[in-house]
Amino acid sequence: CETVILHVNGQEIETQPQGDAFTAEVQLTAGSNQVNAACTLPGGGEVRSDPVTYSVRLRQAPTAVIHIALADGQFLLDGSQSLPAEGTQAAIVDYMWSAREGNPVRLQEMVGEVKGQSISITPPTTDGEYYVRLRVRDEAGREDTSTTYFVVEDGQPRIPDYDSENPTWVETAVVYGVIPFLFGSPAFQAVTDRLDDLVGLGINALWLAPINVHPADDYGYAVEDYFELDPAYGTKEDFRALVQAAHERGIRVLMDFVPNHSSDTHPYFRDAEEHGQDSPYWDFYDRDASGNPTHGLPDWTNLPNFNYDNPEIQRMMIEAFSYWVRDFDVDDFRVDAAWAIRERRPEFWLPWRRELKRIKSDLLLLAEATAREPYYFENGFDAAYDWTYQVGGWAWRIMWDAYKLRLLSYNLTEALTNRPEGFHPDALIFRFLNNNDTGRRFITRLGEGINRVATALLLTLPGIPCIYTGDEYGLEFEPYQQLEPLVFEEQFLGLRDYHKKLINLRKSVPSLHSRLFSIITPDPVPQTVYTYIRYGEPSDTPVIVLLNFSEEPAEFQFDVPEQFNTLPGGSSLYDLLAEENLPALSGGRMQISVPAQTARVLAAQPEA
Structure with a gap:
């Protein structure tokens, strides 16, 4: 070739031929990028390569950053540390501040949007959390939004410790675990149709089992694309409508996210398997000394671990989490196998938290990991599971497995106190009788009577209680075995009303939702x-x-x-x-x- 011209999204870019190869530096944009090369032959004529599509998942936009200080009785909010879009010189030209709806009282300086790189706010005297947004726009019209909050406590303003404090809504949280495909088909619409029933029950947060693209025969933890949804559940617009409908009813939405590993059918892993070390994705996966992929869950060889020593994986996963918050207003995350990433890259979680909280500062971040380890409450998470020190070891299991519940009192005290070590002062424990991993339902194994007493235990202890799909109706099934949608009809007379009363007591009696x-x-x-x-x-x-x-x-x-x-x-x-x-x-x-x-x-x- 005398010359090689790259055609990128309709633009021509000159390259530097080097023997049989050429090099060029190309700025790709967010989304799909069509690229092909045109070779000009000696004496005339041209040969074109087949087009290649590069999909860029990282959005190209500025980054809104808020710095908050309290001085001379005023909150000073500064946006000057906001960053321009990566790889561009487009300056930020607009800084727009607004108070989020739902603050305890109106902030007197915040009527509509207030423009300026920084603002000053007079603290109200009414107790509560006050949320403020910063929206920035650059010369190209691209935008980003950040949110922060401050606290008034006993009439005194303060800046919370954003790395460890959780928002106050969590103190009265009652989570309902949803297996979407068991609600009906299409799943997003079926869950939406049941929201009024769940509001009537008294829950205020939905934990959706994994909804990202996964193989048809998988429950959902073998993810094939972190930016797309399982088409069997519905479209992205269906999901957005579900989130909006939940918010209209005062219900938050938690996504179950799977950052530790992908499916072995993920395009990145398949490319690495096909091309070996020539694949750009070879180093996306953690490998042993022989180059074989590792598995955080040894029995699940279809779930290769990501390589969190690779900055690209860290960036990709933070962007994947952020995408669902920014574009779909997802509120919270249950993070699958958080313990496994800790083992390989323990410093990952705190920067991850800071980026997500930058976008939406009242997020709940729940680790699938034991609450007995102080690490999780010091490194990015608000809550963790009621496990023993063994991965997946439910702290209450020993009580129910004992013959005729022998030593129940002793075993329950051990579980609730973790003596002699105790719990971290900020430990918030996620409690349950059933979830996706507990097999046969609690009521199936122990009967209605014990189930009722255990439900009272669950809903009167400190922590975050979780009612799981069908618990309130006494439905009997196994999550990984049940394929057909469930019929939500009461199997034990009065059981739903019993749940409803306990949930109402928990939310309305302050002592029952204290720590x-x-x-x-x-x-x-x-x-x-x-x-x-x-x-x-x-x-x-x-x-x-x-x-x-x-x-x-x-x-x-x-x-x-x-x-x-x-x-x-x-x-x-x-x-x-x-x-x-x-x-x-x-x-x-x-x-x-x-x-x-x-x-x-x-x-x-x-x-x-």
Whole structure:
């Protein structure tokens, strides 16, 4: 070739021929880029290569960055550290600030959009979280938005620790785990159709099992494309409509995201398998000394680990998470196999958190990893699983697997306290009776009576409780075995209303959604009973929870907790669950009867 001209998206670019090859530096744009080469032959004539399509997943846009400071009683918000679009010289020309809807009171300086590289805000005196957005636009018209927040607490303003604090909505979160294809077909529409039922139940967050593209015979954890949705579930517009409909009902949406590994049918992995080290994706995957892909889950050889020592993988995955937040308003993430990335690249998670929180600062980031490890709460996550130190080891399993629930009280105390190590001060524990990995449903294995008491345990403990697909109806199935949509009809009379009442109590009684509790040790009773007190601020009404898993009635006797010392002698307590008064004091001690396989949630009698 005398000359080689590259045609890139209709533009001609001269190259530097070097023998049988040529080089050129080309700026690709976000989306699909059509590239081919034209060779000019000696003496005339031209030969063109077949076109090649390069898909760029990284968007080309500026990056809005907010720096917040508190000085002289004013919040100073500065956007001057915002960055131009990568690979361009297009300057940022507009900085536009606005208050997010839903703040406790209006910010007096924020009426509509306020223009300027920086702004000053007078802190309100009303307690709560206040969210402010910055939208930047560059010369090419490209935009980006960032969000931050500040806190007013006891009338005093403060800047939260964004690396560790979680937003206050999490304290009253009740998550509902959704297996989309079991709701009907197409799945996104079927889930949308059930939102009113879920609102009626009282949940305020949906955890969607994996919805990215995956093989037809897979549950969803073998991802083939992180930027696309399984077409069997519906279109991107269907998903956007689901998220919007959930938000209109006060429900947040968590995506189940799978950053540790891909499917072995992912185009990147297939290219690496076909071309070996000549593939540009060879180094996208973690490999042993022999060049074989590694697997965080040894039994799942179809799930090769990504190589998080490769900056391109880190960038790709952060962009994949961000895409669903920016473009679809996804609220939160459950992060599959977070523990496995920690083993290979422990420093990855904190920069990941900072980028996601830059976009949407009230995100909940849930690690599929044990809450017993302080690491997760110091490195990017708000919450983690109620596991033992063993991967996938449900902390409560030992209680239910014991013959006739022997040592239940002892085993439950061990699970709730993790003694002697305890939990990180910021530990927020994700609790459940069922999820995708627990096999047969809890009610199938242990029956309705124990299921009811365990549900009361789940919904009255500190942490984030999860009700999983069909729990409230007593549906019996196994997630990885069930292929046909479920029929959401009550299998046990009154079970849905029982869930609804407990959820309502959790959300409406401040002590039940605080992070504070104390175990009460009653006089010698069977190991199949358990009791604890829930309390919060001094002004909050304390609550005693009594759980009788036994098939026999139980009499609970114990010293009066200090939170109840003001009860007059002979006073009764009110069972918030059964809605009845109960004699509670006898001889200066608590003495309360609990029927077989029953839970009581007791508080001081409400004022007439």
